[in-house]
Amino acid sequence: MALQILLVDDSPMIHNLLRKVLVKNGHEICGDAKNGKEGVEMYKSLQPDLIFMDISMPIMSGLEAAAAIKKLNPDSKIIMLSAMGDEAVLTEARVIGINLFLKKPFDEYKIISAISSVA
């Protein structure tokens, strides 16, 4: 099933990489946000099926943005991206209700598997 996906990451490279993989697999990128604050605003207006959210971002972190989005809609689907697998961060992500934690680096298989497990 084709999903409307919102990307929230301050890295243009990660945006390009995810866009390439997701579009190739039939999904649509409905929004590109560069920080958590933009991500929350875009979530409100776009109501995407799924969000890919980085953790370390300027202005508002991914964890703060995810918590705000889960408050708006507890059923929202969020895949968290990070290069760091800190146990403290993972615990906080679980408390917020993040659907899946995807550790960088990732390839196409890991991205598509992650979507299958949460969508």
Next chain:
Amino acid sequence: MSEMQDRINLLGPHFIQAIQEVIATMSGMTVTEINDCSNSGVDGEISSAMVLVGEKNMLATISMPQETAALLVSYMTGTPIGKITPEELYDGVAELVNMVAGQVKTFVGATPYRFQLTSPFVIVGKSYSIVHKNQVTTFWKCFETSGLKLQLKIYFL
């Protein structure tokens, strides 16, 4: 054996494994270690750096010529080399050191050598050197991918 040598012996192979795994996963490219770094032909046109804060602090740098950076970013994103903007290029190299350091952080998480990471930053320019005081110990490895060079240098601060 000194405590510093123990540290290098443990961390060095993890960094080598991480740089090879990250590039292979993200770009599908194979990275081969070159034994003789002194004649590697690496020009430091772009360096991404990250401070690793732990019991002993480290500065991890990955340096490469512009040509290597463009090829890696192109393979990672699917963007043709000629269409990669400078912002995308520098961001790609910054993400690279971020992911390598993140991998090593995971590898050493249960050891006394665990550390926290700062944000990555990038140094760009022609003919620059990263110079350190004499007493700083370094771990230096060079790599080759598709005939292009890159180098990893860890400064034990």
